[in-house]
Amino acid sequence: MQNDEKRIINQDEKNEDIKIINERNHKLNNVKELGNQEIPMPPEDIHFISIIGEIEGHIVAQPQKKATKYEHIIPQLLAAERDPKIKGLLILINTVGGDVEAGLALSEMINSMSKPKVSLILGGGHSIGVPLATSSDYSYIVPTATMTLHPIRMTGLVIGVPQTFRYFQKMQQRILDFILRTSDISREYLKQLMYETDEIANDVGTILIGQEAVECGLIDEVGGLDKAIAKLYELMES
Known part of the structure; x- marks a missing residue:
């Protein structure tokens, strides 16, 4: 014993x-x-997703670059939509842009979710990061964050035939339509900002900082993490 x-x-x-x-x-x-x-540990009623660095799509990003793989985000969005414990989605954005189709696919998926979602631009929401930011029900940008609007471009590609030019036009139209559908900016002003020639050296486009993104109708409000979480709970309760 x-x-x-x-x-x-x-x-x-x-x-x-x-x-x-x-x-x-x-x-x-x-x-x-x-x-x-x-x-x-974050509360189970909110799912947090961070989109940082370059949006990696069908082509693997260079190993020295920070990248967000869209095949990693898609299952999270699907799980968040299906999980009854999750009541809302908070998307934290600090991206330089990247693969256009991958970014647009994620934007459409976020926008089509039935649960409340709030986005917050921290450092930057550039290029294809713009539709990612506007895909939510309500969007915030911190005062020092920036957004770059510019036409579609592809390094090293020479547009030599009309078919290639028309392809770029259609891709650009897809992005324009999505941004217009998910924000309050007008078509004329959006195109004006995208094709501005005096804003970016050796390039076409416009850089918006904090409040400027709100004033033009792209983003809903200037604010930080506290406001974003409070707004998400407000949407969840209503």
């Missing part, structure tokens, strides 16, 4: 030692990967 009790005590001690070792390894891994021992 005493031997059985000793075995139980020894096993409990071993289990406690294993638990301590696992906790220590978990903290060390957090410090190594994120620079912090403890990571607060």
